[in-house]
Structure formats: C-alpha cells, structure tokens
Amino acid sequence: MKSKELLHLQQQFLKALHGGNKSWLLNNIVPANGFANSAEVLDIYLSRAQSRTLDPLHNIFQTLRWLIGEDTFNHLLSHFYAESPGEPLDPQGLAAEFVGLLFTLELSKNNDLNEELFNAVLQPAQATCKPLQIIITSALLDLECSRALLAPRRRILCQEELHRLLKHRSHLWARPRLERGTIICSSLINLAALREITQQKAPREAVKILNNPQKYIVFANSSQNVCVESISDITAQLLQNCDGTHTIASLLQEGFSHVVQYSETISLISDLINRDIIVDFQS
Amino acid sequence: MASSNNTTEALEKTPLMCNGVGLNLCHENANEIWEQRPPLDFLQVHPEHLIQEPGGPYHQKLIDLISHYQVTFHGFGLSLGSVAPLDKTYLELVKELLANHPKAFFSDHLSWSSLSHHHFHDLLPIVCTEESLEYLVERVLLVQETIGAPLHLENISNYMRFKNSTIDEISFLNQLTERTGAFVLLDINNLWANSKNFAEDPAASLLSVRANSVRSYHLAGCSREKHKGGDVWIDYHAEAVHPEVWDLYNLAVQTFGPWPTLLEWENNVPPLKITLKEVEKVSSHLQKFLK
Numbered sequence: 001m002k003s004k005e006l007l008h009l010q011q012q013f014l015k016a017l018h019g020g021n022k023s024w025l026l027n028n029i030v031p032a033n034g035f036a037n038s039a040e041v042l043d044i045y046l047s048r049a050q051s052r053t054l055d056p057l058h059n060i061f062q063t064l065r066w067l068i069g070e071d072t073f074n075h076l077l078s079h080f081y082a083e084s085p086g087e088p089l090d091p092q093g094l095a096a097e098f099v100g101l102l103f104t105l106e107l108s109k110n111n112d113l114n115e116e117l118f119n120a121v122l123q124p125a126q127a128t129c130k131p132l133q134i135i136i137t138s139a140l141l142d143l144e145c146s147r148a149l150l151a152p153r154r155r156i157l158c159q160e161e162l163h164r165l166l167k168h169r170s171h172l173w174a175r176p177r178l179e180r181g182t183i184i185c186s187s188l189i190n191l192a193a194l195r196e197i198t199q200q201k202a203p204r205e206a207v208k209i210l211n212n213p214q215k216y217i218v219f220a221n222s223s224q225n226v227c228v229e230s231i232s233d234i235t236a237q238l239l240q241n242c243d244g245t246h247t248i249a250s251l252l253q254e255g256f257s258h259v260v261q262y263s264e265t266i267s268l269i270s271d272l273i274n275r276d277i278i279v280d281f282q283s
Numbered sequence: 284m285a286s287s288n289n290t291t292e293a294l295e296k297t298p299l300m301c302n303g304v305g306l307n308l309c310h311e312n313a314n315e316i317w318e319q320r321p322p323l324d325f326l327q328v329h330p331e332h333l334i335q336e337p338g339g340p341y342h343q344k345l346i347d348l349i350s351h352y353q354v355t356f357h358g359f360g361l362s363l364g365s366v367a368p369l370d371k372t373y374l375e376l377v378k379e380l381l382a383n384h385p386k387a388f389f390s391d392h393l394s395w396s397s398l399s400h401h402h403f404h405d406l407l408p409i410v411c412t413e414e415s416l417e418y419l420v421e422r423v424l425l426v427q428e429t430i431g432a433p434l435h436l437e438n439i440s441n442y443m444r445f446k447n448s449t450i451d452e453i454s455f456l457n458q459l460t461e462r463t464g465a466f467v468l469l470d471i472n473n474l475w476a477n478s479k480n481f482a483e484d485p486a487a488s489l490l491s492v493r494a495n496s497v498r499s500y501h502l503a504g505c506s507r508e509k510h511k512g513g514d515v516w517i518d519y520h521a522e523a524v525h526p527e528v529w530d531l532y533n534l535a536v537q538t539f540g541p542w543p544t545l546l547e548w549e550n551n552v553p554p555l556k557i558t559l560k561e562v563e564k565v566s567s568h569l570q571k572f573l574k
Contacts (some may be wrong), residue, residue, distance in 0.1 A: 003418035005410045005447065007366040010398040013407065030444040032480035034508075034515030041443045045405065052404035086400035089360050090335050154336040224340040243432070
C-alpha cells in the first residue's frame with residue numbers, strides 16, 4: 001500500500017527544490033518556535049538538501065575549480081542542480097552526471113553562464129584548444145582521479161612476487177593487469193602539470209597546451225595516492241593490453257611489430273611493476 | 284526506575300554490552316582512530332560508506348577497523364518513509380554485514396530522504412497519520428524480513444512538523460515499534476532539541492517512549508542558532524553534549540535501563556582525546572546504573 005500523504009509531501013518537496021511552487025508546503029508546515037514562519041524553515045531544508053548534494057563535487061572537481069575560479073564553479077553547480085534530472089546517492093554518479101552536463105554546454109541556451117564560464121578560463125597566448133575543451137578535459141581529469149582513488153583495490157601480489165613471476169620460466173604466459181580505475185588517455189593539455197599545479201593550490205594561470213597530443217596514465221599507487229604521469233606511445237600501447245587477457249608473449253609479439261626487442265618489453269614491464277602500474281598477473 | 288532485575292535481563296538480551304560506549308566512524312575521525320586504536324566498546328559504521336567508497340584510503344581504514352572493533356551499523360540512506368521502493372541491494376549488504384557480525388544491530392531513522400532517484404542527503408520528517416503509519420509498518424516489516432533482524436529506529440531532530448499530522452511523533456514511534464517488533468534507538472539529543480524547539484517538556488517526551496522498545500542510545504552536541512523568531516537548537520554534532528542532555532540521558536537510563544550508547548561528533552571534530560573524554564563521561568554515567 002502506498003501512502004498518498006507521504007507521496008504528496010515528497011512530490012511537493014521535490015518540486016520546491018527545483019524552483020517550483022511552494023504554496024502547499026508553506027501552508028502545511030508548522031515551523032519550530034525560533035523560526036519566523038514556514039518559509040524560513042523550508043528554505044533551510046531546501047538549501048541544506050542542495051548543499052549536501054553538491055558538497056562532494058567541490059572535493060572531486062579540484063582542477064576545474066582551480067581553472068574557472070570558485071565563483072564561476074558555484075554558478076555552474078547551481079545551474080547543474082536546477083537542470084539535474086536526479087540526485088544520485090553516490091557522489092561518483094553525481095560527478096559523472098555533472099561532466100555530462102559540461103559536454104552539452106555549447107548547445108545550451110544559458111548564454112550568460114556559458115560566457116562567464118568561457119571567459120573564466122585563462123587562455124594561453126597561442127591557444128589551440130577552445131575554452132570548453134579545456135573545461136571538459138579538466139573535469140574529466142578530476143573524475144578519473146576520483147575513480148582511480150575510490151575503485152576497489154585489485155592488488156593481490158606484492159612487487160617482489162610479481163618480479164619473481166616475471167623471471168619464472170613460464171613468465172611468457174602470465175597476463176599482466178592494472179589496478180582497477182586506471183585510465184590511459186591522450187590529451188593536448190599537459191595533464192601531469194595541471195594535476196600538480198592544482199594539488200599545490202598554486203595561483204591560477206594559463207594551462208599548458210602541447211603541440212601534439214601526449215599519452216597519460218591516471219592510477220592510484222600502493223600508498224593510495226593518485227598519480228597522473230605522461231607515458232610514451234610504446235608504453236601506452238603495452239598498457240592498453242594489460243587487461244588480464246593478453247599474455248606477456250602476446251605483448252612481446254605486439255612489441256616486435258613496433259621494433260621493440262624482448263629485453264626492452266620485459267624491462268618496461270619490470271619498470272611498470274616498480275611504479276605500481278602493473279599490479280597483478282592473471283593466472 | 285530500572286530495577287536490578289531489569290538490568291540483568293537487559294544484559295542477557297542484548298548482544299552488545301549494555302554498558303558499551305562507542306564512537307561513530309566518519310571521514311573526519313578515521314585517521315586518528317585507525318592510528319591510535321583507542322579502547323572503545325564498539326564503533327558505529329555507516330553501510331553507505333562501503334557502497335560509496337569501495338576502495339581508497341578511507342575504505343581501507345574502515346575495513347581494518349571493522350575487523351578490530353565490535354561494530355554496529357547505522358544507515359542514513361534507507362529512506363524508510365519514502366514512497367519509492369526500498370533499495371534491496373542495500374538491504375542485502377546490511378544482511379551480509381549482520382551475518383558477518385552477529386553481535387551487531389542495524390539502525391536507521393524514522394524519516395525520508397529520497398523520492399525515486401532523487402536523494403536529498405537530509406533526514407526529513409514524515410507526516411504522522413494513521414495512513415502513513417500503516418505504510419511505515421509495511422516498510423519496517425519488509426526491512427526486517429530482508430535483513431533477518433529487528434531494526435533499531437532512531438527518532439530524528441526536526442525543525443518543522445505538518446498541520447495534517449494527527450499523531451504526535453513519539454506515539455507514532457511507539458505504535459510503529461509495537462506493531463513491528465522493531466526497537467528504538469533513542470537519540471537523547473534529538474528528543475531534547477525537538478522538545479526545546481517546539482516548547483515541550485523534554486522529560487515528559489522521554490517518559491512517553493514505550494519502555495520495552497528502547498535498545499540503544501545516541502548522544503551528541505547541539506548548537507544554538509539565532510533565527511528571525513528566536514533561538515533554534517540545531518542537531519549539528521559539532522560540540523560537547525549539552526548539560527541538560529546529560530540529565531535527560533540519566534533519566535533515560537533510569538527509565539529504560541542501560542543500553543549501548545554512541546557518542547556522535549562529526550562536525551568541527553576536535554582531537555580524538557577530547558572526544559574520548561566525552562566517551563569516558565558516558566561510561567561513568569552508565570556505570571552508576573550498573574552498580
């Protein structure tokens with residue numbers, strides 16, 4: 001059995017939260033004695049619901065906040081909340097919806113916000129990236145860092161054990177794997193520098209745009225710190241196959257097609273183990 | 284007044300020690316608790332944290348501490364009063380946690396915090412009527428059936444009530460627990476703050492709680508805020524327990540007996556040694572009734 005009274009109350013609250021008519025709530029609320037009227041107490045509940053929902057995004061989107069500044073970030077959050085089709089319980093889900101909104105900004109009708117947002121990005125003198133590209137890249141970087149940090153840990157073998165297996169006579173049949181949440185991506189923005197500068201809470205400056213796209217890896221190391229590092233194309237190629245399905249033999253064969261020798265690939269795998277990037281061999 | 288017989292009976296019935304005093308684990312205190320491992324009778328853990336953070340530094344500490352301490356599980360996302368279906372995945376997790384920790388109990392609030400996929404991250408008061416009571420009875424029974432254990436229902440702090448409510452909050456809680464076999468997690472601070480905010484007698488409110496339903500207590504600090512119409516007591520968990528709340532706690536223990544008591548301090552969190560002093564204070568209050 002549903003409760004019509006509770007359904008009505010909850011629908012009215014949701015409506016009020018997204019700027020709808022509050023008259024039913026205002027007429028039915030009995031405020032605690034210290035409040036002047038029902039409007040005062042309702043506003044407290046509504047603003048508390050909004051701030052408690054959005055608060056985790058401040059922590060997740062540190063790079064974006066640095067990039068566009070606190071005020072513009074808050075305006076963007078308010079716009080997101082008003083437009084948001086739902087408020088998931090999980091902050092990661094909310095963060096993903098927020099990044100989804102950024103992708104649609106150019107198409108949106110909120111020109112004042114768009115203008116404020118795009119003006120907030122400090123552009124380098126010879127920018128080859130549009131402000132929206134920089135905004136989306138920053139937000140995606142934040143989201144990937146958060147996912148890397150909070151993903152359930154896979155590591156079941158210590159580095160010593162991985163090195164031992166790499167030297168074993170059957171090592172060709174081991175299948176390397178990365179930590180859950182690890183992302184390999186390509187960007188025209190120097191993500192490693194961007195991450196470092198925002199972590200240091202340095203003053204805002206124009207982001208570094210590269211002449212050619214560079215490969216990056218985002219991962220959480222064994223000390224539970226998120227690392228953003230640039231990697232070579234050869235390393236990226238190898239890591240993209242470290243999903244537990246490719247054997248080292250298969251990685252070597254792939255390397256041969258790029259004129260990478262056996263010893264170089266084995267040495268690269270060993271180095272990636274030392275750097276906490278390869279964390280397991282699927283047996 | 285609780286007789287010595289009542290106290291003995293209580294000790295036999297509850298899996299956690301009745302004179303047990305615990306702390307709530309949160310992001311703000313996790314590092315200190317993990318590093319210092321203070322002597323606590325139990326630690327209160329939010330199952331939602333296991334879902335929201337399946338990995339990472341807090342998760343690792345949480346897992347370590349769950350295996351180190353006796354625990355209880357306290358939800359904030361069940362949204363018992365919501366008209367949306369209960370989250371079965373969440374309840375299955377609770378069932379699994381209780382199976383792995385047979386001395387633990389699971390509690391959540393008599394409130395609602397979501398509608399469909401919209402989560403408001405706040406504990407909102409319900410309309411207390413015969414109709415909503417029927418609905419809540421069904422929900423509590425379904426929760427208990429799924430988790431395989433009695434639910435401990437916490438009274439919330441609220442700053443508004445509804446004109447169309449026909450039953451007062453405590454009578455509502457009493458009827459709900461009587462009809463479902465659920466227990467009451469009596470939050471003394473919430474009861475005191477509500478009484479102050481609605482100009483009621485806190486002791487009278489407390490004494491109207493059904494005696495046999497109480498099985499655990501929460502204590503926390505309350506903050507006084509100035510508003511347009513005067514002062515409002517806000518359940519902010521950001522300071523030491525108010526002296527009048529201690530008095531009410533003594534009355535509760537006298538009336539309902541000693542039960543596991545949790546100290547909540549999650550905002551403006553002081554160094555752990557300060558919180559532990561409050562824990563010791565709870566312990567000494569409880570000991571008076573166990574002698």
